[in-house]
Every structure is written in C-alpha cells, then in structure tokens.
Amino acid sequence: MPGGAFVRVAQRGPCAWVTLDRPPLNLIVPEMIEGLTSVFRELTGDSSVRAAVLTGHGRATTAGMQLEVLQDLTVARAKAFIATLHGAIRAVHEAPFPTVAMLNGHCLGGGFELAMACDMRTAATDALLGLPEIKVGVPSVIEAALLPALIGPGRAAECLLTGQSITAAQALDWGLVNRVTPAPRLETVTTELVDAMLACAPAAVRLQKELIVRWRNADLQSAVEYGVNAFALAYATDEPREAMRAFLEKRPPRFQEK
Numbered sequence: 001m002p003g004g005a006f007v008r009v010a011q012r013g014p015c016a017w018v019t020l021d022r023p024p025l026n027l028i029v030p031e032m033i034e035g036l037t038s039v040f041r042e043l044t045g046d047s048s049v050r051a052a053v054l055t056g057h058g059r060a061t062t063a064g065m066q067l068e069v070l071q072d073l074t075v076a077r078a079k080a081f082i083a084t085l086h087g088a089i090r091a092v093h094e095a096p097f098p099t100v101a102m103l104n105g106h107c108l109g110g111g112f113e114l115a116m117a118c119d120m121r122t123a124a125t126d127a128l129l130g131l132p133e134i135k136v137g138v139p140s141v142i143e144a145a146l147l148p149a150l151i152g153p154g155r156a157a158e159c160l161l162t163g164q165s166i167t168a169a170q171a172l173d174w175g176l177v178n179r180v181t182p183a184p185r186l187e188t189v190t191t192e193l194v195d196a197m198l199a200c201a202p203a204a205v206r207l208q209k210e211l212i213v214r215w216r217n218a219d220l221q222s223a224v225e226y227g228v229n230a231f232a233l234a235y236a237t238d239e240p241r242e243a244m245r246a247f248l249e250k251r252p253p254r255f256q257e258k
Helices: 028-042 075-093 110-115 132-136 143-150 153-162 168-173 183-198 202-216 222-235 239-248
Strands: 009-012 015-020 050-056 060-062 099-102 106-108 120-124 127-128 180-181
Touching: 009 028, 015 028, 015 239, 028 075, 050 060, 060 099, 060 202, 075 099, 075 110, 075 143, 099 110, 099 183, 099 222, 110 127, 110 143, 110 202, 120 168, 120 183, 132 153, 143 153, 168 180, 180 183, 202 222, 202 239
Parallel strands: 015 050, 050 099, 060 106, 099 120, 106 127, 120 180
Antiparallel strands: 009 015
C-alpha cells in the first residue's frame, strides 16, 4: 500500500486504513500534508480500494497545525500554504470510495476540517472536536465551510466565533458524528460501519459516493439531474439485477468484485 511522510497505510481487505503518524498529537506540518495528498491520490487510482478509514496514532487524532509553521507567514505564503492544505483535504473529500474519520482522540483545527471532509465520523467518548483558529488570530477556512450544513448555521457560528471545542456526545447530538463509543470499542464499531458499506453493491456504492460529493456542491435541480444519470448508469453493471434477485430469493447477493 502507498505511504507518505507521517502517514501510514494498511489495507484490510478492500478497506484502506490511513493513520496520521506524528505522535503524540499528530500536529500537521507540510510534510504530512504532502504525504496525505500523495496517499489519497494513489488510493483513488486503485480500484481494489472500496473504503477508507482515517485516524491518528497516539492520544489525539490530530490537534491541528503545528503553530510554528503558521507563525511568520506573509500574505503570499499564507495563501499558498492554505491552498496546499485544501488540496490534501479535497483529495479526501472527493475520493471515489466512502471515507470514515475514526476520532480516537482530540480532533482540532485543520484536523477537524479533514474529519468533516470524510463522509462519516466515529468518535471515542472522550474526544473533543473544535476549530480554535480564532484564538490564535486567524479565521477557520477551507473545509470549515462544510460546518453550517452539518450542524446548522447558529451552532456553526458559535463554534467558529468562540473557538470552543465540543464533546463527542454533543457532536453526536448535533449529527456531526455517526457513532460514539468508549475508546476500547472504537475500532470495532468503525469496522462494523465499514463492513455494512462493503456488503453493498460495489459499483452502486461508488456511484452513490460520487453523487454525495456532487450534491454538496450543486443546486437542487443539478443534484436531481446527476441522480437521474447515476440511476441509469447503475444498470451498466449486473448489480441491480443480482441485488433484486437476491432480495426476492431471500439470500445474500453475490456481487462480482472488479
């Protein structure tokens, strides 16, 4: 499997487990950004990958940016840097397979934006999530723009304008994470979520993921038109016929792996 600076990848069947590996806090530095971009570009080109889990090694998923990287930026360098970070997060956001952020510990700043770019999130009970950038003199940008759609504009404004973190329980209540569980069970719970997706028709899952990405960026009419096309394209494979036969015959479907 591919790897990059401060990023480890292990394949468990058709799921790639991507781990930020700069413990104890996995603070983000340019080398990690480059490594993450490289890893997801390679995974995107690998048709055997049907899902990915993104997590961190150590006591935090990632506590955000290494402040020394940001401290003395000029206007021009700041713009170039944040565009590079956006490129890495966008590679995750637009991956052609489902992505799950497994938040094994605190997930802050740019790391939280990375988690929001994933399709789903699971969290350990003691995890904290937040965008504290405002406390160090800069706004939260790039994928922080996803937050209002995830939790509503009022809650998003509170998070963004105070820089205060929220608990995993709060995040679950607000619909920001899909599962919360004690840390010892987090990997099991995450695997169960991934397995539920892997049990579905592979081509249909890819089509659905593409639609999810398009829906985030489209007006309603365009989103509906994308869906009409995707529905038709599903019949370019035998998956609909096999899935419906299996349902009627009361048996598990037998999908052909590509």
